[in-house]
Amino acid sequence: MTNDNSNHITSLHIRSVPVLDQDEALDFYTSHLGFEVRDDIDLGFMRWLTIGVPGQDTSLLLELVGGPQHDEATAAQVRELVTKGALGGLFLQSDDVHATYAALVDAGVEVTQEPVEQPYGTDFGIRDPFGNHVRVSQPNA
C-alpha cells in the first residue's frame, strides 16, 4: 500500500446503495434529503440512476437489487439483508442538524436515533424506505 499518490486516485466518485424500488428511492433521497439527480438513463439492461448532494462531487448509484449479476437466490439474500437493516449505511453532514432532524420528522421519516451530542459533534439516524441506515451529523465547530 502506498500513500504517495502513485496510484493517481483523486476522489471517491460513485458509491452504490442497494435499493428495492428506484422510484421510491429517488423520491426519498431527493424530497427528504435534498439530493439532486445526476443521471437517470435507461440503458436497457438497467436504469442508471445517480444522485448527489448539490455542490458535492460524490454520487450515489441507486442500484436495484437483482439483475443478471445475481442469481435469484443471491438477490433474495441481498434483499433479506437490506430489509433486516444488515447492510452498510450513509453518513451525511448538515450545517444545522436539528433543523434537518425536525424536517425529516415532519415528513414522517423513520428515525433510528434522535439527535445526540457526541464527542465529535451531534448526530442522528434514520432509515431509508428499504432499511438502509442513514446518519446525519454536524461536527463540532
Next chain:
Amino acid sequence: MALTPQEDVNRRMLRARDEMDRRYAEPLDLPTLARIAHLSASQFGRVFKEVYGETPHRYLQRRRVERAMTLLRQTDRPVTDIAWDVGFASLGTFSRTFSTVVGCSPSEFRTRHEPVHVPSCFIAAWTRPREGAPRTAVSEKRPDPSPA
C-alpha cells in the same frame, strides 16, 4: 415497492428493533413493539428471534451493556449513574450483568479502555457484546428489577 412476505416481516421487525435501540433505557415494552411490528405480543418474541437470532430481552441487554461500555469509555460519570442511564434499576444487577457479558467489572473495563472518536453507530455496532459471550447473561437467570 413489492416486498415478499418475509421481507415485509423483516422490515417491520427492523422498525421494532430500532424502537428498542431508541428506548434502550426504558423497560422492554413488548405490546408496543408488537404493535410496531403489526404482530400480537405473543407472536413478537418468536418472530424477533427468527429474524435476528435472539430474544428481544437478550437484544436489549446487549444494547444496554454496549451503551454502558461507551459511557464508561467516553465519560468520567460514576458507574452507578451509568447503570441508571442505560436502564438498570440497581447497581448490583448492572455489575453482575456487565461482568458476565463483558468478562470484567465496569470499573476494570473503564481503566482498560480509552475514549474513541468514531461515529457512535459504529461504536454501538462493533462493541456490542456478542450473543453468548463469554457466557449467558446473569440477567436472563435473574429477572432485571427494572419493570419488564
